[in-house]
Amino acid sequence: MNFLAVLSKERSVAPAGYNRWLIPPAALAIHLSIGQAYAFSVFKLPLVERFNSSDTAIAVIFSIAIVMLGLSAAFGGKWMERNGPRKAMVLATICWTSGFLIAALGVQLGYLWLVYFGYGFIGGIGLGIGYISPVSTLMRWFPDRPGLATGLAIMGFGGGALIASPLSNALLAHFGDTAVAGIVPTFITLAAVYLVFMSFGAALIRIPPAGWQPEGYVPRKTPQKLTTSAQVSASAAVKTPQFYFLWILLFCNITAGIGILEQASPMIQAYFTNITPATAAGFVGVLSLANMAGRFVWSSSSDRIGRKPIYLLYLGVGSILFIILAQLGHTAVALFVGIAVVAISFYGGGFATIPAYLKDLFGTFEVGAIHGRVLTAWSAAGVAGPLIVNLITDAQHQAGVTGAAAYAPSLMVMAGVLAVGFIANLLIRPVAQKHHLPTPPPLDVVVETAPEPARQ
Amino acid sequence: MRMLKIITVWAVVALPLAYGLWNTLENAAQLFGG
Numbered sequence: 001m002n003f004l005a006v007l008s009k010e011r012s013v014a015p016a017g018y019n020r021w022l023i024p025p026a027a028l029a030i031h032l033s034i035g036q037a038y039a040f041s042v043f044k045l046p047l048v049e050r051f052n053s054s055d056t057a058i059a060v061i062f063s064i065a066i067v068m069l070g071l072s073a074a075f076g077g078k079w080m081e082r083n084g085p086r087k088a089m090v091l092a093t094i095c096w097t098s099g100f101l102i103a104a105l106g107v108q109l110g111y112l113w114l115v116y117f118g119y120g121f122i123g124g125i126g127l128g129i130g131y132i133s134p135v136s137t138l139m140r141w142f143p144d145r146p147g148l149a150t151g152l153a154i155m156g157f158g159g160g161a162l163i164a165s166p167l168s169n170a171l172l173a174h175f176g177d178t179a180v181a182g183i184v185p186t187f188i189t190l191a192a193v194y195l196v197f198m199s200f201g202a203a204l205i206r207i208p209p210a211g212w213q214p215e216g217y218v219p220r221k222t223p224q225k226l227t228t229s230a231q232v233s234a235s236a237a238v239k240t241p242q243f244y245f246l247w248i249l250l251f252c253n254i255t256a257g258i259g260i261l262e263q264a265s266p267m268i269q270a271y272f273t274n275i276t277p278a279t280a281a282g283f284v285g286v287l288s289l290a291n292m293a294g295r296f297v298w299s300s301s302s303d304r305i306g307r308k309p310i311y312l313l314y315l316g317v318g319s320i321l322f323i324i325l326a327q328l329g330h331t332a333v334a335l336f337v338g339i340a341v342v343a344i345s346f347y348g349g350g351f352a353t354i355p356a357y358l359k360d361l362f363g364t365f366e367v368g369a370i371h372g373r374v375l376t377a378w379s380a381a382g383v384a385g386p387l388i389v390n391l392i393t394d395a396q397h398q399a400g401v402t403g404a405a406a407y408a409p410s411l412m413v414m415a416g417v418l419a420v421g422f423i424a425n426l427l428i429r430p431v432a433q434k435h436h437l438p439t440p441p442p443l444d445v446v447v448e449t450a451p452e453p454a455r456q
Numbered sequence: 457m458r459m460l461k462i463i464t465v466w467a468v469v470a471l472p473l474a475y476g477l478w479n480t481l482e483n484a485a486q487l488f489g490g
Contacts, residue, residue, distance in 0.1 A: 021462055028469040156469075162476030200468065282487035285480040337487065 007202075009084030014206035020141040020214065022204060027134030027153035029201030030089055033194040034096060034130040035160015037065055038288075040119075042168045046179035051112045061103075061120050063382065068124025070379030073132050077372030078234055080129065085137045089202035092130030096198065097191040099123025104187035130198070131157065131375065135355045136368035140208050143364075144217050146356040147307075151299025154352040158292035164190075230436035231365035238373060240431050242361050245424040249311060250354055251377040251384075252421025256322065257347025258385030259414040260340055261287060263393065263407065268337075271330050271404045283337065290341040291348040298349025299356065307357040311425045314346040314353075319418035321346075326411035330404040361431050388413060 005011060040062045047058045080088040102118025105111075134153050142149035171189055176182030219229070237243050260267070264287055265280040275283075302310040321343045329336040354374060359367050389410045396406040 019458060019462060022465055025465045025469045028473075032469060032472060156473075159473050159476060162480045163472045164476075166476065166479035197472075204465065279486050282484045285483035286487060289477070289480055289484065 007084075007087040007090055009082075009087070009207065012084050012086045012205065012207050013209055014212075016209070018206055018208075020208075023134070023138060023141050023206065024149060024152045026089075026201045026204035026206075027138055028156040028159075029197050029204070030092060030130045030134060031153050031156030032160045032163060033198045033201075034092070034127050035157040036164035036168075036190065036194070037062070037069075037123075037127055038158070038161030039164035039168060040065075042165055042172075043183065046172065046183050047107070047115070050107060050180045050183060051110070053112060057112065061115055064116055064120025065124035065127060066382040067379045068121055069127040069131065070376040070382075072125040072128030073372035073375040074128075075372075076125075076129050077132055077369030078366065080132060080372070081136065081234075081366050081369050084207060085133050085205045086202050088129050088133035089198065089205060092126045092133055093195060093198035093202060095122050095126030096130060097126075097195045099126055100187045100191035100194070104184045104191070107183045107187065128372070128375070132368050132372045134201075134205065135371055136364060136366075137205065137207055139355065139359050139364055139367060140212075142214075143219070144214055145300070145303050146359050147302040147353060148296075148300035150355040151296045151352040154299070154355075155292055155295040155348075157351075158288065158295050158348055162288055162292065167193075227360045229363070230431075230433070231363035232361075232370075232431055232435050233437060234366040234369035234373065236435045236437075237362050237366070237370045237431075240435055242428055242431055243370070243374070245428045246354065246357060246361075247374055247377045248424040249315065249421040250350060250374060251381045252417045252424070253311075253314060253318075253347060253350035254378055254381035255385040255388065256318065256414040256418045256421075257291075257344060257350070258381060259322075259389050259410060259417075260325075260344060261291075261347075262386045262389050263410075264340070267407050268333075270402070270407060271336055272333055273403075275333070283340075286337065286341060287344045290344040294345030294348030295352035298345065299352035302349075302353045302356060307353060307360050308425060308428060310349070310353060311357070312422065314350050315418045315422035315425060318343055318346045319415045319422060322411050322415035322418060326408040326415070329411075361428075365437065388417075 044055070044058050047053075047061075048055060051057070076088070099118050099120075099122040102122060103115045104118075106114025106116075106118055135150055138149040138153055139146045168186060168190070171186040172179045172182035174182070175185040175189075232240070264284050265277070268283045269275050269277070269280050298310060298314070305313075321339050325336065325339045325343070329339065355367065355371050358370050358374065362370055392410040392413060393406055396409060
C-alpha cells in the first residue's frame with residue numbers, strides 16, 4: 001500500500017524551487033526505452049528462423065504492438081490524467097518489461113502466440129501508456145515553450161531505435177553462436193535494462209504545484225488566433241470537428257512518412273544501381289537521424305512560427321517534395337537523399353508538434369487523454385501506409401516495371417495523401433465556446449507549500 | 457549542487473543516446489563513401 005501511495009499524483013507534486021529542466025530527462029528515459037519498438041526489425045530474421053515461419057507472421061508482432069499503442073493511449077489517457085504521470089510510467093515500465101519476458105518465454109517454448117501476446121499485446125500497452133505519460137506534465141512545466149518540451153520527449157522515441165538497434169545486435173552476438181540462440185537472453189537483458197532506465201524516469205518525474213508558472217512568464221495578452229485560455233475535456237474534444245481534422249492530418253503525415261521509411265532501402269537501390277545494400281543501410285540510418293532531429297527542431301520552431309503554419313509546411317512543402325522525389329529523384333543521389341531527409345524530418349516533426357497543437361486548441365486540462373485518442377491515427381496509418389505502398393509497388397513489379405518507375409506511383413499517391421492533410425489543417429478554426437468547461441478545472445492537486453517560481 | 461544534479465540526470469539519458477548516434481553515423485558514413 002505504501003508503495004502505491006508513493007506513486008500517487010499527490011506524492012508526485014514538485015517541492016518549491018524544483019528545477020523544471022529535470023523533467024525532460026524523465027520523459028526521455030521513458031521514450032528512449034519504448035522507442036526500441038522501431039528497432040524490432042533486428043529480431044525479424046532470427047525469429048523467422050526460430051519459428052520457421054513467414055516474414056508476415058513475424059511482422060504481425062510489431063503490428064499488434066502499434067495497434068495496442070493506439071488503443072491503450074486512447075483508452076488509458078483519462079486514467080493517466082486522473083492518476084498522474086508517475087503511476088502511468090510505472091504501469092508502462094511493468095507492461096514493457098514483462099512484455100519482453102513473456103516474449104522470451106514464447107521464444108524458449110516455441111510458442112509464437114506467446115510472443116504476440118507478450119511483446120505485441122502487453123508490450124504494446126506499455127508503449128501507449130508510456131508514450132502519453134509525460135506529455136501533459138511537460139506542457140504544464142513549459143507553458144512558454146510547449147513545442148520544445150514535447151519535441152525533446154518525443155525525439156526520444158526516435159532516438160530509442162538508434163540505441164536499441166546496435167545494442168540488440170551486440171547482445172545477440174554476445175549471447176549465442178547464432179542469432180537464434182541469442183534471442184532469449186537478449187530479450188531478458190533488454191527487459192532488465194529498460195526496467196532500470198524507465199524506473200529512473202518514473203522516480204524523477206514531478207508535476208508542478210497548482211498555480212505554478214515559470215519565473216518571468218507572462219501569458220500573451222493577445223493570444224494567437226487558435227490558442228485558447230479555456231479548457232476542453234477529452235469527452236467534449238472528440239465532439240469537435242477540430243479533433244477529427246487533427247486526426248486526419250496526423251494520419252496523412254504518418255501514412256506518407258511510412259511510404260518512404262517502409263521502402264527506404266530497396267527504393268534507393270532501385271533508383272541508383274550503384275548503391276549496395278550496405279550503403280542503403282547507411283541511408284536508412286540517415287533517415288533515422290532526420291526523423292529524430294525533425295522531432296526536436298520543427299516542434300521547438302513551432303513555438304515561434306505557430307502550430308497551424310508549421311503543419312502547412314509539413315504537409316504542403318512535404319507534398320511538393322514527394323512529387324519532386326517521384327519525378328526527379330533518379331537524377332542524382334544527393335538530390336534523392338536531401339529530399340528524403342527533409343521529408344522524413346517533417347514526418348518526425350508532425351509527431352512531436354501534435355501535443356502542442358492540442359494544447360493550443362483544447363487547453364492543458366485533459367490534453368494527455370486527447371493526445372491518446374488522436375494517436376489512434378498512428379495505428380490506422382501503421383496499417384494503411386505499408387498496405388498502400390506495398391500494393392502499388394507489387395502491382396508495378398507484376399506489370400514488369402522496374403527501377404525508379406516502380407516507386408514513382410506510390411510516391412505520387414503519398415503526395416496526394418499529404419495534400420488531403422494540408423486541406424484538413426486549413427479547415428482548423430478555434431474550438432467553439434460551447435465545448436469549453438464552464439468553470440476553470442483544477443489542473444493539478446493543491447499543495448500546502450507555497451509555490452515558488454522554479455529556475456529556468 | 458543543484459546544477460550537478462541536473463548535469464548528472466541529463467548525462468544518464470545523453471550517454472545512451474550518444475552511443476546510438478555514434479553507431480548510426482558510422483553506418484551513415486557508408487552512404488558518403490566513408
